[in-house]
Amino acid sequence: MQYPATDFLIIGGGILGAATAWSLAQRAPVGSRIRVVEAGMLATATTSQAAALLTRVRPDPAMAALVAETFHAIDQLNQVLDEPLPLRQVGSLHLATREAGKAYLRDTAASAQTLGLRAEWLDASAVNAHAPWLVSTSSAEALFVADDGYMDPVQLAQGYITAARRLGVEIVQQCRVEALIQEQGRITGVQTSRGVMAATTVICCAGPWSTRLLAEQGVSLAMAPVRSHYWISADNHDLFPVDSPMVILPDANAYARPEVGGLLFGLRDQQPVYGDPATLPADIHGYLFNCDPDGWECLESGYAGLAEVFPAIEQLGIAHYLSGISSYTPDGKPLLGQTAIPGLLVASGCSGGGIALSGGVGRLLAEQALEQTPFCDHAPFALDRFGAVDPFSEAFRIRCALARSNKRSG
Incomplete structure (x- = not known):
């Protein structure tokens, strides 16, 4: 099939490509042609693997602005979609017993x-009362963020995609x-599995495939x-009511939220667990990393700390385990903006926060x-802020993996 030239071509139909398409369609001059090109089906790759915690409190004002824009985007979308989006604005509960965790809570407050x-x-x-599964002690401190x-x-x-289509965005899956x-x-276009597509501007939102x-x-x-990665416990509607908040546990390096009657909880690897961008398969579902392929080592290492505040896990057991890929940068902030090549922009490296950042990322990329x-302020997200790097070197990949290990927030 011969595709006509387009003004803006977005590579990737995940959350960032979708948000960018919608933001572009709202802001571009009348008559602009916008096309999203997705290798598979929309939002079925890394987007579908996300825990999707929308935590608004960020120490970096620019990061906080991106998340705030996502909440604003959800409000805007609800005005144009036939059905409101299923945002569960239940708040987040942060619990700590150790001094480092308590310091994190004070900083969050x-x-x-x-x-x-x-x-x-x-x-x-x-x-x-907020989270019946969660056991607190007299020495613990707890902070609730309602928004x-x-x-x-x-x-x-x-x-995002539905709203973008209504504004004339073309979707190619x-x-x-x-x-x-x-x-x-x-950059003047892309070579695809269906032939050449010419474009004035190309925006790469291809997730971990962007590197290669x-x-x-x-x-x-x-x-x-x-x-x-995260686990989901067996069902217990008394322990995990649907209106209970997300929980952040900095001492255990963990997070949790209700999920279809059970509890979804994630633990962050203390050893670097990473993949090779040069050899990522087209289908990453079931992708095995460099070590601990089934997550048992991570679960065992974090189990004691988790069980201290979630003792019911001993009786409930684990019902599901899901492992996915996040594109991490050394500082845990995304890579957004213009590359050194005219006509080529990038939105990637969201470091496990792509869902929460999506509305802000889409708007920022559209404006750029x-x-x-x-x-x-887009300076914190500059592509060149780390200087020259080799993303294929093992040393650099370990550096990025440690950014996830050291993460304390949601």
Whole structure:
């Protein structure tokens, strides 16, 4: 099939590609042609594997602005979609007993106040009322942030896409971008499994596949494919009511939220667990990482700390395990903006926060593609902020994996 040239071509129909398409369609000049090209089906790769915690409190104001824009985007989408998006704005409960964890809670409370978000300290009885599965002690400190929430990541991506389609965005699925086309020093289109597609501007939102694709053009993305994984307990509706909040456990390096009658909980690997961007398969479902392929070592190492506050896990057991890929940068912030090659922009490296950041990422990329004034400071997300890197080297991939290991927030 012969595809006509387009003004903007977005590689990837996951959450970032979908959000960028919708933001572009709202801001681009009338008559602009926008196309999303997805290798498989929309939002079925890394987006579908996300735990999708929408935590608004971030110490970096620019990161906080991206998340705030996602909540604003959800409000906007609800005005144009036939059905409201299933945002569960149940808040987040942060619990700590150790000094390092308590310091994190105090920092979170201070950041919430700066951002104008609601946060309150809870006693043990209030903790139990919010989350019946969670056991607190007299020495514990607990902070509740009321404005946080979570939602199904695929439904949010589909919401962006549905709204984008209504504004004229073209969606091409089951079409893999195999290479970028560069002529006279700028990107002029892409080579796909269905032939050449010419474009004035190309925005790469291809997740972990972006590294290899852009490396062929001499662009080294400072990110690595790192394991994100979580478990889901057996059902117990008394312990896990649907309106209970997300829980962040900095002492256990864990997070949790209700999920279809059970509890979804994630533990962060203390050893670096990462993949190779040069050999990622087209289908990453079931992808095995460099070590601990089934997550048992991570679960065993974090089990004692988790069981201290979640003793019911001993009786409930584990019903499901899901392992996915997150593109992590050394500082845990995304890679957003214009590359050194004219006509080529990137949105990737969201470090496990792509769902929460999606609305802000989409708006920022749209504004940069249109050469408009960005709505927030984009310097923290600059592609070149780490200097020259080799994303295929093992040392660099370990560096990125450690960014996930050291993460304390949701």
